[in-house]
Amino acid sequence: MTLLELADVHASYAGGNRVLHGVSLRVDEGGVTTLLGANGAGKTTTLRAICGMVGRRGTIQFDGRDLTHMRADRVARLGIAHVPQGRGTLTGLTVRENLDAGAALRRDRTQVRKDLDFYLELFPRLAERGKQKGGSLSGGEQQMLAIARALMGAPRLVLLDEPSLGLAPKVTGEVFETISTLRRETGVAMLIVEQNPALVLDMADDVIVLENGRVAAAGTPAELSAQDAIRRAYLGGGE
Ligand SMILES: Nc1ncnc2c1ncn2[C@@H]1O[C@H](COP(=O)(O)OP(=O)(O)OP(=O)(O)O)[C@@H](O)[C@H]1O
Numbered sequence: 742m743t744l745l746e747l748a749d750v751h752a753s754y755a756g757g758n759r760v761l762h763g764v765s766l767r768v769d770e771g772g773v774t775t776l777l778g779a780n781g782a783g784k785t786t787t788l789r790a791i792c793g794m795v796g797r798r799g800t801i802q803f804d805g806r807d808l809t810h811m812r813a814d815r816v817a818r819l820g821i822a823h824v825p826q827g828r829g830t831l832t833g834l835t836v837r838e839n840l841d842a843g844a845a846l847r848r849d850r851t852q853v854r855k856d857l858d859f860y861l862e863l864f865p866r867l868a869e870r871g872k873q874k875g876g877s878l879s880g881g882e883q884q885m886l887a888i889a890r891a892l893m894g895a896p897r898l899v900l901l902d903e904p905s906l907g908l909a910p911k912v913t914g915e916v917f918e919t920i921s922t923l924r925r926e927t928g929v930a931m932l933i934v935e936q937n938p939a940l941v942l943d944m945a946d947d948v949i950v951l952e953n954g955r956v957a958a959a960g961t962p963a964e965l966s967a968q969d970a971i972r973r974a975y976l977g978g979g980e
């Protein structure tokens with residue numbers, strides 16, 4: 742079942758910089774869609790359009806509701822969590838305070854407590870650093886904290902913007918392993934922005950390649966890999 746669907750979405754920034762020119766994509770319930778594309782292609786802007794952080798038109802539907810004209814705070818309350826590029830840790834708060842902040846909108850305190858235990862088990866490095874300030878964590882730990890904090894809101898969909906940015910390959914590997922585990926264990930749907938196809942193709946149900954604010958290619962990883970020109974141009978498939 743489709744959870745999120747964008748159809749012919751256009752977006753522009755205040756000042757008139759038009760960035761998206763008709764983007765369409767979908768994320769299934771519990772599914773993973775990845776958004777690939779070069780610097781400046783419009784990947785971050787696509788996530789901002791979903792969240793209501795940038796002017797947009799077209800159609801954005803989430804779980805049968807039209808988000809196209811919805812304000813950012815309402816979008817968040819519907820169950821869409823955004824882990825922005827450059828991470829979303831509150832650097833002045835401790836690890837534990839960051840995780841509590843992630844659950845601030847929830848009323849189901851018993852389940853919040855259980856979720857906290859679950860994420861601390863899944864992210865042992867965060868459990869060890871509960872009292873440490875977010876800003877003093879390593880890059881990889883901050884990325885893990887940003888993801889854990891987003892999940893503490895019990896979202897149905899997580900938007901992850903370049904979780905590998907600025908991380909060493911080994912740490913990137915750990916972050917993506919954790920993302921795979923989260924997907925398996927929580928069934929949360931994800932829209933993952935990446936520049937490196939190798940990191941996301943294995944776990945993606947659907948792949949969208951953006952170029953200059955337009956969809957240059959879309960399909961399952963197998964469908965795209967089967968097209969030589971697309972594989973060579975966008976998937977780094979060699980040959
Ligand atoms: N706040 C803003 N105001 C005006 N233009 C912006 C703003 N943010 C981004 N843009 C422009 O929108 C275009 C797309 O930017 P966007 O950040 O969506 O790209 P991206 O695909 O996420 O790139 P990267 O991989 O470098 O993060 C760029 O040309 C950028 O200059």
Ligand SMILES: [Mg+2]
Nearest residue numbers: 784785786826
């Ligand atoms: Mg970006």
